[in-house]
Amino acid sequence: MGIAIRIVGALGLHKEPFGLSGSSADLRRRVWWSLFCMDTFSCMTLGRPTFGRCRPSINVKLPSLCGNDIQEALATSPRIRHDQVAELDKKHVDWYEQLPLLLSTPQEATTAAISTIQTNIQWRYLNSRMLLYRSALLDYAMRLTPFSTLPPERRHVISQCRLIARESIVYIAENSISSLTAAWGSSWFMFQAVLVPFIYTLYKTLKDITTNQSKF
Incomplete structure (x- = not known):
């Protein structure tokens, strides 16, 4: 999970997509927030620090539902x-x-x-x-x-x-x-x-x- 979070961070998925709209932008948001939630849940369950803690550098919006x-x-x-x-x-x-x-x-x-x-x-x-x-x-x-x-x-x-x-x-x-x-x-x-x-x-x-x- 930690490796996955670092990969999407390196790909810039924690940033609101620039120049993209519609399903392409929403897919990036879904990938980021899915991994973010999975990392947070698993780390809280196991009593370990999360890799996806919210900070100002994470400005990607929530996906449309x-x-x-x-x-x-x-x-x-x-x-x-x-x-x-x-x-x-x-x-x-x-x-x-x-x-x-x-x-x-x-x-x-x-x-x-x-x-x-x-x-x-x-x-x-x-x-x-x-x-x-x-x-x-x-x-x-x-x-x-x-x-x-x-x-x-x-x-x-x-x-x-x-x-x-x-x-x-x-x-x-x-x-x-x-x-x-x-x-x-x-x-x-x-x-x-x-x-x-x-x-x-x-x-x-x-x-x-x-x-x-x-x-x-």
């Missing part, structure tokens, strides 16, 4: 506008597509550790997108609004939620990992994903019951 936008939107209001859902989802997809191939492409996984990291990233990526779309499904399920009467953009949001949930369920089922800690995570993400078909089926069933009762 696209997941925070989704969390903030869901915390502000459970009813997110469809255009806001599309905007946040696009940012999330763009972030994933800009990841290094080593973190996003199964063929690039040269070790079991890299494969585990890839799997965890994919789980969280799909879960975040699904939660973003699921807010619309929950809203209309509680209102028992007929699906056919929803505006086209809302039907699209619910359909996307179902597609992403299906993709998440299939990916978790087909990609097992040996780490017990990661297995706990897969159980949680599977639980979140299967709620979507469960809620949708329950919503359709209750709506049919309500419709039939109104005929009498």
Whole structure:
């Protein structure tokens, strides 16, 4: 860890990147702060001095966190506008597509550790997108609004939620990992994903019951 910190320091990653913007600058920030946090955590755990102590010469900014936008939107209001859902989802997809191939492409996984990291990233990526779309499904399920009467953009949001949930369920089922800690995570993400078909089926069933009762 100490060698890694010295290497990134020699590369100047502790300085705010000059002449770079977007994902290139953000990648440098992520590398620096990931190593900084890992060094601090491990040294505190072992009771040793850290190599990455904050000082005025370290002026690199914190990386952008696209997941925070989704969390903030869901915390502000459970009813997110469809255009806001599309905007946040696009940012999330763009972030994933800009990841290094080593973190996003199964063929690039040269070790079991890299494969585990890839799997965890994919789980969280799909879960975040699904939660973003699921807010619309929950809203209309509680209102028992007929699906056919929803505006086209809302039907699209619910359909996307179902597609992403299906993709998440299939990916978790087909990609097992040996780490017990990661297995706990897969159980949680599977639980979140299967709620979507469960809620949708329950919503359709209750709506049919309500419709039939109104005929009498």
